[in-house]
Each structure stands twice: as C-alpha cells, then as structure tokens.
Amino acid sequence: MKAVRDAVPIDAVVSEYLQLRNAGGGNLKGLCPFHDEKSPSFQVSPSKGLFHCFGCQEGGDTLTFVMKVDHLSFSEAVERLAARVGITLRYEEGGYNPSHQRGERIRLVEAHKIAAVWYAEQLATGPEAETGRVFLAERGFDQAAAVHFGVGYSPQGWDHLTRYLRGQGFTDKELLLSGLSQEGRRGPIDRFRGRLMWPIRDIGGEVVGFGARKLYEADNGPKYLNTPDTAIYKKSQVLYGIDLAKQSIAKASRAVVVEGYTDVMACHLAGVTTAIATCGTAFGGEHIKILRRLLMDNGSARVIFTFDGDAAGQKAALRAFEDDQKFAAETYIAIAPDGMDPCELRLAKGDEAVADLAEPRTPLFEFALRQIVARYDLDTPAGRAAALDEAAPIVARIKNSGAQHEVAVQLAGMLGILDTQFVVKRVAQLARWAREKGGGRETGAARGPQQPSYDTAGSRPAVSGPALNLRNAVFATERELLKLALQRPELVSPAFDAYGIDEFTAEPYAAVRRTIMEAGGAEYGVQDPQEYLVRVRDTAADDTVRAMVTELAVEAIMRRTVDENYAGEQLVTVRRRAVDRRIHEIQITLTRLGNGGDPAQLASVQNELWVLQQYGQALREQGPAAL
Numbered sequence: 255m256k257a258v259r260d261a262v263p264i265d266a267v268v269s270e271y272l273q274l275r276n277a278g279g280g281n282l283k284g285l286c287p288f289h290d291e292k293s294p295s296f297q298v299s300p301s302k303g304l305f306h307c308f309g310c311q312e313g314g315d316t317l318t319f320v321m322k323v324d325h326l327s328f329s330e331a332v333e334r335l336a337a338r339v340g341i342t343l344r345y346e347e348g349g350y351n352p353s354h355q356r357g358e359r360i361r362l363v364e365a366h367k368i369a370a371v372w373y374a375e376q377l378a379t380g381p382e383a384e385t386g387r388v389f390l391a392e393r394g395f396d397q398a399a400a401v402h403f404g405v406g407y408s409p410q411g412w413d414h415l416t417r418y419l420r421g422q423g424f425t426d427k428e429l430l431l432s433g434l435s436q437e438g439r440r441g442p443i444d445r446f447r448g449r450l451m452w453p454i455r456d457i458g459g460e461v462v463g464f465g466a467r468k469l470y471e472a473d474n475g476p477k478y479l480n481t482p483d484t485a486i487y488k489k490s491q492v493l494y495g496i497d498l499a500k501q502s503i504a505k506a507s508r509a510v511v512v513e514g515y516t517d518v519m520a521c522h523l524a525g526v527t528t529a530i531a532t533c534g535t536a537f538g539g540e541h542i543k544i545l546r547r548l549l550m551d552n553g554s555a556r557v558i559f560t561f562d563g564d565a566a567g568q569k570a571a572l573r574a575f576e577d578d579q580k581f582a583a584e585t586y587i588a589i590a591p592d593g594m595d596p597c598e599l600r601l602a603k604g605d606e607a608v609a610d611l612a613e614p615r616t617p618l619f620e621f622a623l624r625q626i627v628a629r630y631d632l633d634t635p636a637g638r639a640a641a642l643d644e645a646a647p648i649v650a651r652i653k654n655s656g657a658q659h660e661v662a663v664q665l666a667g668m669l670g671i672l673d674t675q676f677v678v679k680r681v682a683q684l685a686r687w688a689r690e691k692g693g694g695r696e697t698g699a700a701r702g703p704q705q706p707s708y709d710t711a712g713s714r715p716a717v718s719g720p721a722l723n724l725r726n727a728v729f730a731t732e733r734e735l736l737k738l739a740l741q742r743p744e745l746v747s748p749a750f751d752a753y754g755i756d757e758f759t760a761e762p763y764a765a766v767r768r769t770i771m772e773a774g775g776a777e778y779g780v781q782d783p784q785e786y787l788v789r790v791r792d793t794a795a796d797d798t799v800r801a802m803v804t805e806l807a808v809e810a811i812m813r814r815t816v817d818e819n820y821a822g823e824q825l826v827t828v829r830r831r832a833v834d835r836r837i838h839e840i841q842i843t844l845t846r847l848g849n850g851g852d853p854a855q856l857a858s859v860q861n862e863l864w865v866l867q868q869y870g871q872a873l874r875e876q877g878p879a880a881l
Contacts, residue, residue, distance in 0.1 A: 373406025555583030743779030
C-alpha cells in the first residue's frame with residue numbers, strides 16, 4: 255500500500271478532476287470536488303501527499319481521494335493506482351483476491367474498456383462496418399480521427415459482444431449491470447447492434463458508457479441510444495470529450511459546449527480542444543460542477559454554448575441560461591450561420607469557420623432577453639409592460655452590478671420605453687429583493703488557511719470540542735506549533751516531544767498532540783519524514799482527530815520565512831503560557847491554604863511556585879535556550 259501511495263503524486267491524481275493553482279507554501283488549491291463552493295478552499299500538499307478542504311473538512315491521502323471521488327473501496331483504489339504506475343500487487347492467502355472479490359465498479363469499468371477496444375477493432379477491420387466508415391467519411395472524419403476518439407462499430411447480430419465478454423470471464427450478471435447487454439428471451443443479448451459507437455469517458459479517462467448512432471433504416475430504435483444509468487454511468491454527471499478537453503479548458507479558462515459527439519470531434523479537429531458535449535440530456539447542474547472545478551470559476555473564465563438556430567436549439571439555450579447563475583464564468587451563445595452545427599460548418603466552410611464560431615459572441619443573458627422580448631407586442635403599452643415584467647428579473651440576476659445597470663438601459667431600448675431610469679430602478683429593486691432573500695452569489699467566504707472564515711462571534715468552526723477562536727492568541731499559537739510539528743518536525747524536535755498534552759488548551763489540539771506522541775513524536779518525523787504523517791494519521795483515535803491532523807498538515811504556516819527562530823518563538827510562547835497558567839493555579843492554592851495550612855504542604859507549594867517563576871523568567875529572557 256505504501257509503495258502504491260508513494261509512487262503516485264497526489265497532485266497528479268487530483269489534477270485529473272479539478273484545476274489546481276499555487277496556494278503558497280508549496281501547496282496547491284482548487285474548487286472542492288466534494289461540495290459546492292464559490293471560492294477555492296480545497297488544498298493539496300504534494301510534499302506531504304495529503305489534501306484537505308477547509309470548507310467541508312474532507313481530507314486524507316491519495317488513496318482516500320480516489321476512494322471518495324470515484325466511490326471505490328480501499329482495495330479498488332489501491333488497484334486503480336497500482337495499475338496506473340505498473341505496480342504488480344500480491345494478495346495474501348485468504349485475503350482480497352482479484353479473481354473472486356473484484357469490486358463491482360472495477361469490473362464494470364474493465365468490461366467497458368474491453369468493449370471499447372473490441373468495438374474499435376470492428377470499425378477498423380470488419381466488412382460489415384463499412385457503413386459506419388462511410389458515415390464518418392461523409393462528415394469529414396478519417397480513420398485517424400476515429401482512432402483518436404475511440405469510435406467503434408457494434409455488429410448487427412444479437413450477441414456478438416455478449417459472447418466475447420463471456421469469453422473474457424465476465425458473468426451474465428455483470429454484463430447486465432454494465433448496460434452493455436440487456437435481457438433477451440433466451441438470456442442476455444447485446445444492447446447496441448448495428449450502430450456507430452462513441453466511448454464516453456469520465457474525467458479520469460475511464461470508459462463508463464457509450465453513445466450509439468443508428469446507421470440502418472431497419473433499426474426501429476432512436477437515432478441516438480445511450481448507455482442506461484448504471485453504477486458507473488450517470489448521464490447527468492458525464493460530459494463527452496471531457497477527458498480530452500480538460501487540460502485545454504483549465505489552461506485557457508474556457509469551455510465550448512456543443513450538442514453532439516460529431517460536433518465535439520469537429521471542434522477538436524479544428525483546433526477548438528475545449529469542446530465537450532452532454533450525453534443525451536440537457537446541460538444541467540452536475541455538468542456545471544465538473545466545468546467549474548476545471549475553470550477555477552473566476553470572473554475571466556468563459557463558457558460558450560453552441561446551439562442549432564432552430565426552435566429546439568433556442569429552447570436549449572434558454573434552459574442553459576436557467577443555470578447561468580451557478581457559474582462565476584461569463585456565459586455566451588454562438589449560433590452558426592444557416593443553423594448549421596459545428597460538424598456541418600466544418601464540412602461547408604472549413605476549420606477556420608469552426609474556430610471562429612467558438613469565439614464569444616452574444617452573452618447568454620442578452621440572447622435570453624431577445625427571445626423573451628420577441629414574444630410580446632411592443633407596439634402597445636400592455637405588451638411593453640408584460641415584456642418588462644418577464645425580462646427585468648433576468649437582468650436583475652446579472653452578476654456584475656455595472657453590467658447589470660448597462661443591460662437595464664439596453665432593455666429599456668429593446669422595449670421602446672423612453673423612461674430609462676424607470677427600468678433601471680425596477681431592475682435594481684428586484685436585485686435588492688433577491689439579495690435580501692439570500693439570493694446572492696456568494697453565501698460565505700471560503701474557509702482557507704490564508705483567510706480563516708469567522709462567524710458573527712469571530713470563531714472558526716472546530717472539528718470537535720469548543721469553537722476555536724483564532725483571534726484568541728492562545729489558540730492561534732497552539733495551532734501554529736502543531737502545524738510546525740507536523741510539517742517541519744526538524745524545527746521543533748526534540749523540544750516539542752517534551753510538551754505535555756495539557757499544554758494545549760483547545761480540546762482538538764490536545765487530541766492532535768496526543769496522537770503525535772502516540773505515533774512516536776516529532777522525532778519520528780525527523781527520522782522518517784515520508785512515513786511520519788501516514789503514521790500520525792493512522793494513529794488518530796477517530797476520523798474527527800484524523801481530519802484535524804490532515805487539516806493542520808496541509809494548512810499554510812502563517813509566516814513567509816519558516817526557520818528555527820520562528821519555530822522557537824512558538825515553542826516558547828506555548829510553554830510560557832502553560833507555565834503562567836500553572837503559576838496562577840498555585841497562587842489560588844496558596845490563597846486557599848492561608849496561614850493555617852499544613853506547613854509542609856505550604857512549603858512544597860511555595861517551592862513549586864518559586865521554581866516556576868524562575869523558569870518563566872528564563873523563558874522570557876533566554877527564549878528557546880531555556881526550554
């Protein structure tokens with residue numbers, strides 16, 4: 255397990271699912287894949303092999319991330335990462351056995367991977383697949399294009415793929431669960447027959463489903479037939495081409511949303527490598543989450559929707575606008591001339607025309623407004639008033655307040671309303687009402703290590719125990735010392751290991767101190783830095799403490815220059831405060847004993863007080879040298 259975890263850099267794995275940017279201190283940040291957020295609070299520490307989200311508190315190592323993001327068991331995650339780096343796993347007798355206990359998801363993914371290769375071979379060499387090859391050629395796609403996108407062909411027989419996969423060791427139950435086969439009168443038969451096949455991959459590049467295009471008139475099925483929802487495929491959560499486009503989307507901070515598989519192919523071949531498409535469903539909230547994590551969802555990001563110019567395309571554009579406010583990115587619409595889709599445009603006018611189509615043209619909100627206004631009779635006062643009633647809320651939803659005012663003025667012009675200020679005030683009023691009802695874009699700041707999030711009382715939510723008020727200097731210093739002990743143990747060892755658990759006044763921090771001690775102390779981190787954090791996390795008493803360990807191991811240390819002097823300051827401050835607390839306790843005891851107490855006990859307490867006062871004085875004067 256350790257070999258697998260160490261062989262795969264955590265940032266390489268995480269960056270397959272979201273865009274990561276420099277967060278300072280050697281850390282990276284991005285939008286969390288485990289909860290919906292507007293600002294990046296998800297941090298990755300490549301040097302420690304850990305991730306932590308300061309928003310939802312999810313955290314762990316590479317294996318934990320793969321398990322959570324792909325819903326895998328521990329064994330499946332180990333196997334996935336091992337296969338990635340070519341590590342051969344050996345299974346103990348009586349333990350996990352790949353031939354008998356392979357997880358369902360792994361088996362279904364394997365079946366799809368094998369099916370994709372088989373379909374592609376049929377298209378490349380099968381005589382029957384000539385129909386499919388002609389279909390692609392007529393649309394400007396040669397064999398190289400088919401290979402690049404993994405396009406294949408499913409033969410017309412009843413059970414060609416089913417029999418082939420049985421021969422590869424898959425059971426009928428697995429074939430039915432995968433969606434590659436369906437129940438026939440005499441057992442499983444192929445779901446896809448006589449169709450051109452597009453493999454649909456998740457963001458990590460695994461084949462999880464297929465899109466199948468009808469080729470023959472005798473086929474009574476729909477024009478496009480997709481894999482049904484399965485344990486590994488949810489059409490509302492996948493985007494065709496995302497595996498090929500993700501790097502370009504992250505780099506360019508732009509995504510082009512098209513309507514079909516051939517449109518994605520046409521765009522990519524024309525140089526628009528940010529193109530993706532939905533798979534038999536409308537563009538919705540789950541698709542937005544995928545794109546937001548790649549775009550980093552900043553204000554300079556662009557999402558361009560290309561829709562056919564017909565009524566159906568316009569309807570799709572308006573549906574897309576309904577989700578516009580879920581983006582921080584600006585959204586645009588591009589409609590090709592003569593109602594052509596990108597595939598047709600490439601055939602008719604070449605690659606340059608497709609590339610030009612993908613340039614931002616009309617803001618999506620402007621398109622939506624024009625569609626609304628066109629439905630009303632603007633020659634009558636009643637028509638103008640009705641159009642304003644429907645259009646004003648659209649303008650009120652525009653993110654940028656300056657742009658909102660400008661578009662409100664444009665709306666007045668569209669409607670022919672001479673009193674521009676009346677329209678502007680109406681829009682502003684609607685926007686204010688929306689904010690008062692909680693309709694603003696940002697509902698709270700990200701809980702990042704550089705800028706902790708505070709509630710009205712000024713406290714940061716704790717994993718357990720009392721709220722940790724980071725304006726409280728005591729808590730802040732204890733937190734900083736624990737971060738040093740986990741991230742830079744060589745700077746605080748061996749002094750740190752002599753600190754008692756009771757020197758940490760916050761319950762969550764005391765639990766972390768205990769965990770470090772039980773894992774061998776900071777000294778162990780100096781001896782074996784690679785294994786240190788793994789051992790501390792494994793030693794944690796429960797998931798709550800483990801989450802706090804991960805958070806402190808990933809959170810940036812609050813000093814640009816982290817050296818022995820800074821570490822010494824934290825060590826001295828925590829110890830000096832502990833000494834001062836003990837002195838205060840002893841003084842209370844002396845007051846209680848008074849003059850009538852036991853002389854021996856009184857002398858003992860006074861001696862302890864004197865020793866502690868001398869130690870406290872030495873700490874103040876000598877600093878770390880007195881520890």
